[in-house]
Amino acid sequence: MELKLTLNGKRIIEEIDADLLLIDFVRAHGCKSVKRGCDTSGCGLCTVLLDGTPVLSCSMLAARADGHDVRTLEGLQEEAADFVGFIAAQGADQCGFCNPGFVMNTIALLRENPDPTDDEIRAFLAGNLCRCSGYDGQLRGIRAYLNAKKREG
Amino acid sequence: MDVKQLKTVGRSFPKKDAMQLLLGKPVYTEDITPEDALVVRILRSPHANAIITKIQTETAKKVPGVEAIFTWEDVPSTRFAIAGQTFPEPSPYDRLILDRHVRFAGDAVAIVAAETEKAAERAMRLIRVEYEVLDAVLDFRSAKDNSVLVHPEEDWFPPCEVGGDPKRNLVASETDADGDVDAVLSACDIVIDRTYHTKAFQQAMMEPFIVYTDLDRYGRLHVVSSTQIVFHTRRILSRALGIPKSRIRVEKPRIGGGFGAKQSAVCEVYPAFVTIKTGRPARLIYTRTEVQTAGSPRHEMEIRVRLGASSDGTIRALDLYTLSNTGAYGEHGPTTVGLSGHKSIPLYTGSLEAYRFSYDVVYTNHQSAGAYRGYGATQGIFAVESAVNELAERLGLDPTVLRDRCMVREGMVMPAYYGELTSACALDRCMEHCRQLFDWEHRYPVRDMGNGKVRAAGVAMAMQGSCISNVDVGSATVRLSEDGTYNLLIGAADMGTGCDTILAQMVAECMDCSLDDVAVFGADTDASPYDSGSYASSTTYITGKAVEKACGDLKKTICGIAAEMLGCTQDEVVFDGSSVRSAADGRSVTLTDIAYRTQAGGTVAPAATASHSSPISPPPFMVGMAEIELDRMTGEVKVLDYTAVVDCGTPVNPALARIQTEGGIVQGIGHTLYENVTYNDRGRPIESSFMQYKIPTRLDIGALNVEFEASCEPTGPFGAKSIGEIVINTPAPAIAHAIYRATSVWHRELPITPEAIAMTNTDAQK
Numbered sequence: 001m002e003l004k005l006t007l008n009g010k011r012i013i014e015e016i017d018a019d020l021l022l023i024d025f026v027r028a029h030g031c032k033s034v035k036r037g038c039d040t041s042g043c044g045l046c047t048v049l050l051d052g053t054p055v056l057s058c059s060m061l062a063a064r065a066d067g068h069d070v071r072t073l074e075g076l077q078e079e080a081a082d083f084v085g086f087i088a089a090q091g092a093d094q095c096g097f098c099n100p101g102f103v104m105n106t107i108a109l110l111r112e113n114p115d116p117t118d119d120e121i122r123a124f125l126a127g128n129l130c131r132c133s134g135y136d137g138q139l140r141g142i143r144a145y146l147n148a149k150k151r152e153g
Numbered sequence: 154m155d156v157k158q159l160k161t162v163g164r165s166f167p168k169k170d171a172m173q174l175l176l177g178k179p180v181y182t183e184d185i186t187p188e189d190a191l192v193v194r195i196l197r198s199p200h201a202n203a204i205i206t207k208i209q210t211e212t213a214k215k216v217p218g219v220e221a222i223f224t225w226e227d228v229p230s231t232r233f234a235i236a237g238q239t240f241p242e243p244s245p246y247d248r249l250i251l252d253r254h255v256r257f258a259g260d261a262v263a264i265v266a267a268e269t270e271k272a273a274e275r276a277m278r279l280i281r282v283e284y285e286v287l288d289a290v291l292d293f294r295s296a297k298d299n300s301v302l303v304h305p306e307e308d309w310f311p312p313c314e315v316g317g318d319p320k321r322n323l324v325a326s327e328t329d330a331d332g333d334v335d336a337v338l339s340a341c342d343i344v345i346d347r348t349y350h351t352k353a354f355q356q357a358m359m360e361p362f363i364v365y366t367d368l369d370r371y372g373r374l375h376v377v378s379s380t381q382i383v384f385h386t387r388r389i390l391s392r393a394l395g396i397p398k399s400r401i402r403v404e405k406p407r408i409g410g411g412f413g414a415k416q417s418a419v420c421e422v423y424p425a426f427v428t429i430k431t432g433r434p435a436r437l438i439y440t441r442t443e444v445q446t447a448g449s450p451r452h453e454m455e456i457r458v459r460l461g462a463s464s465d466g467t468i469r470a471l472d473l474y475t476l477s478n479t480g481a482y483g484e485h486g487p488t489t490v491g492l493s494g495h496k497s498i499p500l501y502t503g504s505l506e507a508y509r510f511s512y513d514v515v516y517t518n519h520q521s522a523g524a525y526r527g528y529g530a531t532q533g534i535f536a537v538e539s540a541v542n543e544l545a546e547r548l549g550l551d552p553t554v555l556r557d558r559c560m561v562r563e564g565m566v567m568p569a570y571y572g573e574l575t576s577a578c579a580l581d582r583c584m585e586h587c588r589q590l591f592d593w594e595h596r597y598p599v600r601d602m603g604n605g606k607v608r609a610a611g612v613a614m615a616m617q618g619s620c621i622s623n624v625d626v627g628s629a630t631v632r633l634s635e636d637g638t639y640n641l642l643i644g645a646a647d648m649g650t651g652c653d654t655i656l657a658q659m660v661a662e663c664m665d666c667s668l669d670d671v672a673v674f675g676a677d678t679d680a681s682p683y684d685s686g687s688y689a690s691s692t693t694y695i696t697g698k699a700v701e702k703a704c705g706d707l708k709k710t711i712c713g714i715a716a717e718m719l720g721c722t723q724d725e726v727v728f729d730g731s732s733v734r735s736a737a738d739g740r741s742v743t744l745t746d747i748a749y750r751t752q753a754g755g756t757v758a759p760a761a762t763a764s765h766s767s768p769i770s771p772p773p774f775m776v777g778m779a780e781i782e783l784d785r786m787t788g789e790v791k792v793l794d795y796t797a798v799v800d801c802g803t804p805v806n807p808a809l810a811r812i813q814t815e816g817g818i819v820q821g822i823g824h825t826l827y828e829n830v831t832y833n834d835r836g837r838p839i840e841s842s843f844m845q846y847k848i849p850t851r852l853d854i855g856a857l858n859v860e861f862e863a864s865c866e867p868t869g870p871f872g873a874k875s876i877g878e879i880v881i882n883t884p885a886p887a888i889a890h891a892i893y894r895a896t897s898v899w900h901r902e903l904p905i906t907p908e909a910i911a912m913t914n915t916d917a918q919k
Contacts, residue, residue: 040842081176084175089808091806093649099174126852137811
């Protein structure tokens with residue numbers, strides 16, 4: 001079948017198999033940031049933005065993205081660079097394998113709620129697993145970023 | 154040594170790879186290896202114990218796109234071990250690449266290599282296998298001397314004598330003692346005799362097992378693997394495939410978490426065999442189901458503790474018997490079990506008069522266990538620390554005060570820890586610091602919240618090692634570049650822990666340069682100096698010391714070259730970090746000058762390689778305290794606060810040490826409350842996905858408070874010991890203690906689920 005979509009601002013028209021998953025489509029187009037951690041939509045590593053909304057690309061057919069705008073971390077480098085340094089300062093990146101999904105969902109969070117409470121951060125990111133950091137370092141990083149932004153006014 | 158005088162060591166820096174990781178750059182095995190490699194998949198046994206009587210692959214081979222299918226008939230008959238351990242390994246050689254005898258539900262039956270995933274899967278469905286299904290050993294308590302043998306084969310081979318006997322389903326067996334434990338126990342006022350049970354918990358690293366193989370431009374086998382052990386993997390592949398080590402190169406890119414899972418060569422042999430046979434690039438990525446059911450989880454253990462004490466709470470004797478379930482194969486079986494006693498009993502060196510520690514490690518037809526952070530200490534510390542808490546509660550003593558009286562302290566010789574001396578031990582300070590930080594005095598008393606919920610607290614101590622003494626080797630090469638910067642080459646494997654960065658911090662400290670001036674490379678068997686790999690908490694302590702030594706050697710070499718340039722002797726020059734100057738007349742040459750000189754007519758390489766091994770393994774120490782809120786109706790437990798104070802010697806990078814600690818605590822909370830391992834009647838693990846194997850989310854943990862009590866280990870680099878493993882050990886006993894405080898019921902089996910709590914509450918009310 002024919003798939004038409006926009007991936008990181010680039011229009012793509014391509015023949016695909018009907019059972020192709022969105023994660024395999026975007027990885028085949030060079031978006032290697034999108035990771036597969038579980039196969040059962042339980043880890044959040046494969047998060048991409050579909051028309052700005054976070055979705056799990058391992059559990060979504062590429063065909064369902066037809067006519068939509070798909071963004072991966074490759075297409076959001078500047079927005080991500082704005083805050084990921086604060087995560088690095090905590091050392092909370094660790095192995096890094098969950099980072100892209102975490103960063104994508106954090107971008108979605110901050111677009112929707114630019115001044116979240118700690119509980120709102122935890123709730124929004126609940127589906128993003130991390131086995132290394134224990135989560136608190138990620139939270140401290142986001143909090144440090146928000147504080148720095150407030151100081152800048 | 155005064156750590157405060159240091160410029161780079163002891164300070165927090167972001168990891169050198171942080172921005173690459175956080176911006177999602179392609180740095181992992183799947184990202185950097187070709188997409189058109191053959192897809193390798195493994196057909197697995199549905200039976201826990203069976204002999205393959207017939208296997209028909211002809212139909213499957215006709216599937217378009219199938220390149221090859223291999224069965225037990227195609228592979229070498231040399232048995233090997235996949236444990237990443239120094240040769241000769243304590244783990245028995247009990248595996249074949251594919252065996253006619255399959256020993257757990259999930260054991261490999263056939264290797265399928267195809268152009269596409271779809272072709273491989275279609276072929277797997279078309280392979281016809283006939284099995285003679287055998288009785289299986291599914292309960293490790295009845296494994297020893299069972300009439301069913303997991304390894305009846307005659308060519309089972311132990312490279313080390315560890316007390317194993319496959320005709321008894323025994324992988325290892327030993328007794329170690331100091332003093333007359335029976336006499337002391339019989340003289341004690343009180344004896345706590347309890348049995349504890351921990352399960353085969355999964356590391357659940359986010360990146361699954363993944364291996365890519367091809368033939369390089371010299372026709373050698375080139376392996377790109379997410380592994381903690383490049384050199385051991387090369388040796389394992391050499392034996393398994395029957396090809397010389399000189400024909401194999403193993404490298405690791407970034408690793409998406411390991412926690413010990415990748416201290417075994419879990420799946421390297423399969424794509425390597427495909428590449429050797431077909432000459433084509435091959436790639437195997439385990440599904441999460443395979444990671445959960447054919448990985449290398451923690452050893453299930455049952456530990457009987459007999460603890461003897463005086464009525465004032467002085468712990469006088471400890472007698473431990475550990476039964477460990479290694480599953481279908483023996484990797485890490487003989488070694489993990491040792492830590493269950495040797496890293497729990499010595500915590501009470503302060504008052505112990507005698508101890509005995511004996512164990513059996515048995516084969517069963519379960520998934521094979523491996524190495525997981527804590528490596529047996531986690532299991533032993535749950536048992537011993539729980540028994541100590543049971544003692545304190547029975548005597549009505551504050552368990553922290555009881556520990557003050559009995560704990561190991563600096564300057565003590567620990568008979569249960571190979572007679573080693575604690576030359577750096579801040580456990581006593583950790584306890585006091587943690588009491589204050591946690592506010593133990595006010596949180597230890599049980600508080601009924603009036604809404605069916607109750608708050609309570611628990612405590613535990615822990616220790617670990619900093620290497621495998623007299624065995625493992627770390628190495629480092631440090632090289633001067635012509636702009637005065639350095640290359641650090643290592644064979645240790647940063648799996649996200651940040652060892653690349655902290656080792657570079659040590660170079661920067663030694664060479665008096667900035668951290669940015671040190672480029673790190675690792676690990677690759679063709680380019681890295683030999684290193685056992687990253688495990689046993691050893692990279693900071695062992696490889697760190699090698700870095701320190703290499704820097705010392707390099708500084709001498711640089712000074713020698715500079716002295717020649719300055720026309721003086723080496724003892725007349727001074728190295729200041731950016732140049733070398735003559736002490737006599739102040740003339741100097743810059744590092745850039747020196748490096749360029751070595752490239753034009755130079756006869757001495759501006760590089761040094763050093764190796765290090767240690768006769769001792771100085772333990773880090775830790776105290777953890779948990780406050781929980783328990784719902785009496787549902788049995789639900791929420792960890793409101795986990796406070797810990799760690800003595801890891803000098804924290805080389807405090808931010809990374811803190812994250813290690815927080816991450817370890819949360820993993821520990823996971824196996825205490827959420828992560829269960831159960832089996833169906835065929836011996837297959839039920840928790841085969843993250844839907845069922847519930848690792849903690851960020852909603853499952855409360856506040857984490859982590860602080861450090863530095864000590865200075867004289868044999869460690871800049872006073873450092875280790876941090877990686879100890880951090881997982883305190884949550885289980887501390888939370889089990891808090892649950893007892895809230896319910897008056899001791900739970901001696903992990904995990905402690907809401908069901909278990911609610912049912913025992915109901916039973917108690919009847």
